[in-house]
Structures are given as structure tokens and as C-alpha cells.
Amino acid sequence: MTTAREHKTHRDSKSHKVPKDDRYEVRLSGSGGHGVILACVMLARAIGTDPRRNVVLTQSYGPEARGGAVRADLVMAKGAIFYPKTMKLDLLLTFTQEACDKYCQDLKPDGLLVVDSTMVTKVPIKNSYGFPFIRLAREKVGHPMVANVIALGAIAELTGIVPREAIRAIVKEFAPKGTEEKNLKALQVGFDVAKKAKRK
Amino acid sequence: MPHRITSARKLMQGNEACVHGALYAGCRFFGGYPITPSTEIAEGMARLLPKCGGHFIQMEDEIASMASIIGASLTGTKSMTATSGPGFSLMQENIGYAYITEVPVVVVNVQRGGPSTGLPTKIAQADTMQARYGTHGDYQAITVAPASVRECFEQTVKAFNFAERFRTPVTMLTDEVLGHMREMITIPESGELEVVDREKPDVPHEWYHHFEITPTLVSPMASMGDGYRYHVTGLVHDQDGFPTANPNEIKAKMDKLRNKIVRFADEVTQLDVEMVDDAGIVVFAYGTTARAARQAVHMAREKRIRAGLIRPITIWPFPDDQLRELLAHVRRVLVVELNQGQLIHEIERVAPKTCKVAGLTRYDGEVLNPVEIFKRILEVK
Numbered sequence: 001m002t003t004a005r006e007h008k009t010h011r012d013s014k015s016h017k018v019p020k021d022d023r024y025e026v027r028l029s030g031s032g033g034h035g036v037i038l039a040c041v042m043l044a045r046a047i048g049t050d051p052r053r054n055v056v057l058t059q060s061y062g063p064e065a066r067g068g069a070v071r072a073d074l075v076m077a078k079g080a081i082f083y084p085k086t087m088k089l090d091l092l093l094t095f096t097q098e099a100c101d102k103y104c105q106d107l108k109p110d111g112l113l114v115v116d117s118t119m120v121t122k123v124p125i126k127n128s129y130g131f132p133f134i135r136l137a138r139e140k141v142g143h144p145m146v147a148n149v150i151a152l153g154a155i156a157e158l159t160g161i162v163p164r165e166a167i168r169a170i171v172k173e174f175a176p177k178g179t180e181e182k183n184l185k186a187l188q189v190g191f192d193v194a195k196k197a198k199r200k
Numbered sequence: 201m202p203h204r205i206t207s208a209r210k211l212m213q214g215n216e217a218c219v220h221g222a223l224y225a226g227c228r229f230f231g232g233y234p235i236t237p238s239t240e241i242a243e244g245m246a247r248l249l250p251k252c253g254g255h256f257i258q259m260e261d262e263i264a265s266m267a268s269i270i271g272a273s274l275t276g277t278k279s280m281t282a283t284s285g286p287g288f289s290l291m292q293e294n295i296g297y298a299y300i301t302e303v304p305v306v307v308v309n310v311q312r313g314g315p316s317t318g319l320p321t322k323i324a325q326a327d328t329m330q331a332r333y334g335t336h337g338d339y340q341a342i343t344v345a346p347a348s349v350r351e352c353f354e355q356t357v358k359a360f361n362f363a364e365r366f367r368t369p370v371t372m373l374t375d376e377v378l379g380h381m382r383e384m385i386t387i388p389e390s391g392e393l394e395v396v397d398r399e400k401p402d403v404p405h406e407w408y409h410h411f412e413i414t415p416t417l418v419s420p421m422a423s424m425g426d427g428y429r430y431h432v433t434g435l436v437h438d439q440d441g442f443p444t445a446n447p448n449e450i451k452a453k454m455d456k457l458r459n460k461i462v463r464f465a466d467e468v469t470q471l472d473v474e475m476v477d478d479a480g481i482v483v484f485a486y487g488t489t490a491r492a493a494r495q496a497v498h499m500a501r502e503k504r505i506r507a508g509l510i511r512p513i514t515i516w517p518f519p520d521d522q523l524r525e526l527l528a529h530v531r532r533v534l535v536v537e538l539n540q541g542q543l544i545h546e547i548e549r550v551a552p553k554t555c556k557v558a559g560l561t562r563y564d565g566e567v568l569n570p571v572e573i574f575k576r577i578l579e580v581k
Contacts, residue, residue: 041211054383084381
């Protein structure tokens with residue numbers, strides 16, 4: 001009989017001591033087309049460049065090609081990640097009021113909410129930041145499509161879950177040919193607005 | 201042509217890992233029809249197979265897809281298809297053809313909600329019994345079920361190994377969440393995992409019997425074009441593949457189909473067992489559900505409840521003997537699955553009388569979370 005992979009830590013001790021969880025859970029949400037899944041893939045890649053950290057990314061979407069509620073959930077931990085989905089969020093980013101209303105209750109009491117302030121006008125909790133991501137993308141970078149990258153820069157800056165250089169390298173890698181500069185600029189815009197907001 | 205990929209740690213989807221696992225195992229033909237949530241497998245194969253000297257064909261439907269991989273395998277090429285529930289149903293007739301003609305193929309079913317078109321983008325584990333009894337007639341199924349991206353790679357390799365070793369179709373059951381889940385994975389180096397190839401005949405052409413009853417009951421398999429003569433039909437056949445109505449030959453063929461797997465089931469059984477030695481309650485779950493179950497078991501241990509986990513990685517053949525032994529001193533077993541109760545009947549069949557069986561199911565397109573499972577552990581412990 002093959003008994004694959006009995007977890008070593010539990011095999012030796014009769015008491016089966018369970019190590020404390022250090023899960024950090026993130027959800028990026030919006031509508032189809034906002035690029036939340038791609039943003040989350042980039043975030044996961046950047047986190048995964050650190051070999052000491054595990055990361056799992058799951059996604060939820062409807063059968064529509066455009067529109068419809070979309071969310072990407074990311075779990076990171078130093079130890080093994082068993083349950084791949086999120087349970088209580090440390091960080092929630094939303095591009096729509098609908099997603100904000102729906103997912104806000106999934107935040108931990110001290111969880112952080114980040115919203116696109118042009119789309120989300122009613123912010124239900126205090127521990128939150130609002131940035132006009134889509135407007136910033138249009139005005140500062142010249143294209144609304146990079147709003148997700150600005151948001152990525154903002155949450156990286158606000159939380160420090162991933163170093164600037166790591167996320168920069170991944171954004172550069174993911175950018176379609178010819179758009180590297182635009183995307184890196186968008187990321188910088190994200191870093192800058194978040195840094196300014198933090199100081200206040 | 202070897203399949204090359206850098207061995208650095210990569211962020212990869214379960215479906216992508218399945219593609220790389222297949223190429224690692226030597227798969228060089230994919231015939232398929234894209235369907236959510238399995239489409240990334242077809243996409244990956246279409247992109248990578250030509251680079252490895254293989255072939256990809258998008259067929260007109262799943263019936264033809266299954267036919268195409270049987271044909272390709274008969275030429276000596278390791279072959280695979282991937283689908284989800286609706287396609288798996290269409291494939292059943294030809295899967296039966298592969299059982300009786302003893303053609304090694306791999307079928308991946310990335311499960312979604314059903315029946316019929318059901319829930320294209322939502323998770324389910326409702327094809328568990330279909331993988332065992334989907335096509336008609338008597339046969340033994342081999343089914344593997346990974347629970348992580350790394351395992352999607354490893355179990356695809358295993359699925360090919362089992363198919364080649366036993367000359368039989370092998371199903372890999374994953375699910376929507378696992379197929380689309382991304383995790384860091386280090387692709388194994390060439391030679392790191394075992395890769396099994398089918399046994400070829402080394403006898404003179406005139407001595408060859410394509411369905412010869414050997415000590416292992418698995419017959420060496422000549423490829424079409426090798427110069428060996430044989431016949432392939434879905435009718436019950438003799439050792440050369442020609443239809444027979446002789447009861448002795450029929451029985452011999454049916455016994456061969458059954459016993460080539462039943463007698464060597466230990467070779468395919470894979471169980472992941474954690475904290476069962478002192479457990480009062482054991483949770484039994486596979487695939488994505490098992491990950492939530494593991495978390496719930498750890499939550500229970502934190503509360504000093506002696507819980508354990510048994511996760512079958514090979515679901516079929518069902519690990520009867522191993523489970524009887526493992527459950528001998530367990531008072532409760534909780535079967536957790538994303539359907540209206542399928543594997544629970546298998547557990548009820550094998551659990552000793554001293555062990556009470558309880559279930560926890562969910563079938564609304566969502567995964568069971570650890571808290572739900574933990575609460576159920578408290579209820580039934």
C-alpha cells in the first residue's frame with residue numbers, strides 16, 4: 001500500500017501539534033474587463049518569486065465573456081496552504097459598488113479595503129482607501145486599460161506584501177510588446193498615489 | 201523530440217500543469233473538443249505538441265475526440281483528450297471501446313456542475329461514479345484525482361503510466377477550481393519521475409496474439425504498421441481480436457479485463473493519510489475538497505479533537521483493503537464531497553460495523569469551506 005506524503009511534522013509527534021497559520025488573504029474584484037484576474041496573477045507571480053513563500057490563486061467568474069462579476073482570490077503563507085480559497089480577507093480591492101457591498105463582510109475586522117473611488121461612492125468601513133484608478137489611468141497614463149496596474153501599485157505600496165522591484169519586474173514581463181513603458185508608468189502612479197495617501 | 205521547459209519555479213494553473221505532465225509522460229497526440237473548464241488543456245496542447253513533434257487535432261465533437269485518441273494510440277503514440285461533464289458523457293461509448301480493445305489512453309475530466317450543460321464555470325465532484333460506471337458492460341476503471349497543481353502534473357504522468365502498464369483507458373478527475381487554480385510549481389527534471397511505456401512484442405510475426413493471455417494478463421501491444429497482424433473490434437473477441445461466441449473464450453476475455461487490474465490493484469492504489477493513527481474521527485475526501493478537509497482536520501486538532509484525514513489519490517479501483525485496515529480502530533468517518541452523495545456508498549460498503557459513516561455534501565456550485573467541515577466534525581464526532 002502506498003501511503004503518500006504523510007506530513008513529516010505530524011508523523012513524529014504523538015500529540016499532533018498544529019503550527020499556527022500565517023495566511024494572508026487578498027481578494028481583487030470587479031467586472032469582466034477590469035483586469036482583476038490578470039492583476040492578481042501578476043501579484044501572485046511577484047509574491048512567488050520569493051522561494052520561502054507559498055501562494056495560491058483561485059478565480060470566480062460567470063459564463064459571460066464581458067461584464068458579470070469577477071473576482072480573484074489569493075492566499076499567501078510561509079507554510080503549506082491547504083484550503084486554496086479565502087476565508088477572511090486581509091485585503092479587499094473592488095472596482096465596483098456591487099462587489100464592494102457583496103464582499104465587504106468577508107474582511108477581517110482589521111482588514112483593509114481599497115476601492116476605485118469613481119465607481120464606489122458608498123464605502124461601508126473606515127479602514128479604507130479610495131483612488132480614482134480608472135480616471136488616473138486615463139489622465140496620467142493616457143489609457144483606461146492600465147487601471148488594474150495602477151491598483152496593483154497602490155496595494156503593493158499600502159500593504160508592503162511584495163517589494164516594489166519584484167512587482168516591477170513582473171509587470172514588465174507581462175506587458176504586451178510596446179506597452180512596457182505605459183505599464184511601468186501606471187505602476188509608478190499607483191506607488192505614488194498610495195504613498196501620498198499613507199502620509200495623510 | 202524531448203519536451204523542454206526550464207525547471208525554475210513557475211506560477212501555473214492546474215490545467216497547464218496537466219499539459220506539461222502529459223508531455224513529460226511522452227504524450228504526442230491530443231484529439232479534443234474545447235469545453236469550459238478544461239479548455240486550457242486543449243490550448244496548451246495545441247501550442248506545445250507541434251514543438252515536441254506531436255500532433256493536435258480539434259475534432260468535431262467529443263465522440264470523435266475519443267475515437268481519434270484510440271486510433272492514435274493503436275499506432276503506438278501516447279494519446280490524451282480532456283473534457284468536462286457533457287463531453288465525458290459523449291465519450292462514454294468509445295471509452296467502452298477502449299476498454300474492450302485494451303487501448304491505453306488518458307481522459308481528463310475537469311468536473312463542473314451537471315447534469316447536462318449544468319454549471320460551466322462552477323465546481324462539482326458529481327462525475328465520481330461516472331468515471332467508474334460511465335460506459336456499459338463489465339470492466340474495471342482506473343481513476344486518479346490530484347489535489348494541487350503539482351499533483352496535476354504528477355498524476356497526469358501516473359495516468360499515462362497506468363494506461364500503458366495495464367493497456368486500458370485511465371481517467372483523471374480534476375475540477376473547475378483545481379483546473380484554474382494557480383500555484384508555484386517546479387517542473388520535475390527529465391528522469392525524476394518514472395515514465396512507463398507499453399510492452400511491445402518480441403516474438404516472430406506469426407506467433408503474435410494481440411490479446412494473448414499472459415501471466416500478468418496484459419498482452420504485449422504491437423503498433424499498427426509494425427508488421428504484426430491483428431484485428432480490432434468492439435465485439436468480444438478471441439486472442440487474435442476476431443469476434444467469438446464461444447462461452448469459454450468470452451469468459452476468458454472478460455476475466456482478463458477484470459483480473460489484469462483487480463489482481464494488481466496495489467500497483468495503482470495511492471492514499472494520502474494524515475493523523476489517522478490515533479484518530480476518533482476520520483474525514484474522507486478527494487481533490488479540492490480534501491484541501492478544505494485537511495484545514496478542517498487541523499482546526500479540530502487545535503481544539504484537541506482527534507481528527508484525521510484519508511485522501512484517495514487513486515479513486516478507482518476503490519482502496520477497499522487499505523481502508524478496512526485504516527478504519528479498523530476509527531469510530532466515525534465523515535465523507536465530504538461536492539455532489540449529493542456518491543463515494544459515501546463506497547465507504548458504507550467497506551467501513552467496519554464499529555465505524556459509523558456520516559456525510560457532508562454541497563452541490564450549489566461552491567466549494568465546501570473548512571469551517572463548514574469543522575462544524576460537521578463537531579456534530580458527528
